[in-house]
Amino acid sequence: MARPLTGTVPAPDVGDLLLVAAGDAAAEKRLLDRWRRPVYTVLERTLDPTPAADAAAAVFEELFRAAPRFDPNASFAVRLWSLVAREAARPPAAGVPTIPSARLRESPAARAALLRAAVAALPPGERAAFLLTRVAHQPLPLVAEALGTSEGDLRRRLVRAFERLSLSLQPLLNPDEPGAEPEGPVDAADDAPEPPA
């Protein structure tokens, strides 16, 4: 018989953020060590490395600057991912480039570029929802809170995001089907609500 799983869930991130507010450089370093990679990974899925690093740095800058106003009873994860969502939703949606299917077959870099462009082409609110649930692997209730929306709205955003990606990623999803190569750039209609600033 399994023993009951009890005990308090520690909040080292909250503690460190409070220490940052008190000017503790070591706490700042610990937070960076824990979170720089997950944050950068999310932003790098739609941005080139340099802009992604700048956007990730902006997340930490805002996190640390606002540390004195952080409520110790609030969720650190919600705070962090809401800042990431804001950065992820900042660039306007762009078109998806047309990449010849032969190149897609041969080049992993071309496939990665198409995936990145397709996610970047999502409307900002859908993009943030998609990245936080699918790349950061955060649960829906947390993401809904980070985006300042309901779980129902979040699910609808995700469905729209997946439907758009199904269209723009046809060359990767069904490479052998005729017509899998898009005829031109696929533009996303910018009809999704923006995440909160």
Next chain:
Amino acid sequence: MNCQEFRERIVDPSSSTHGGHAPIVEHLQECPDCRAQARNFAGIERLLRAAPDAEPPEDFDERVRKRMARATPADRAFAILSSRRVLGAGAVVVLLVAAGLLIRKPPAPVPSAAPPAVRPTAAPPARDARPPDILAVRSTPITLETTPAGDEEEQRILALHDLEYLGFVETLARLSPLFPADIGPSPPETAGTPAAGGGDDAEAARLADWRAASRAERDRWQRLEASYASRSFAERRILEERWRRVQAFSAEEKAGLNRLAGRFAELDDRQLARFESELRSIARLVPSERRIRWQAHPFVRPLTGQEIAIGEKLLLSR
């Protein structure tokens, strides 16, 4: 169930904790569009999984520090406004205005003909209600590419272990030092046990899972089952005991477990052996000491809060 409801369920990985599969499978059978979309959605998930985590540039911390050192316009404005000279000038202006107001005769009050209108209070925004907890969708691809299984195949499918469990076996094995080494007597069969069989509902769910899985997913399932079957009986019992401990964890905690196992995998053999031995020493301490030693360990300090929390939960539950 309509198409929108169906799609909202399949984009929510956590919906696997709710009820049966019948409405999902029924909708898939009826709706070729949703069948195609379910395949596409699963394909997108696979493309994302194939992309590795990105490594931030080496000067990343330096960038953050530079940004922090650069004063924002708001900071500058606050600095100007809070300077002594400006505060002094502001105080003089406030005093002059106040004096001017005092020497002016106040106008006679005008009687109001009607009571002030009461602004209706806005109703709180309605949160979307969750769909009824009668459905279950896996995060794995859903298609009905093949014909239903025959009797013989059905028996073979029912002999498979739960896919979620099989997918977790590597994680459970890798996190050995966080679980007790002894496993005790064999526990009774309980609901949700990963073992094959498990009652009519479990069997129906397993068959539905199998029918809904794509060919690639079925191959993966069989590969995982074969790999699991190659483990010794004792190993399998240990893994099942560990699964019983973590099965009820939330999706976030399970994600933390997978991340933590990934961190263990980054260690070379020598580092791992040393870390395992240190963890076993920590596990012998009283719970409060365990927490302190775990959080202070050099391996643990750079982990994310989620990873630290889940490791600690396991250590404390030993």
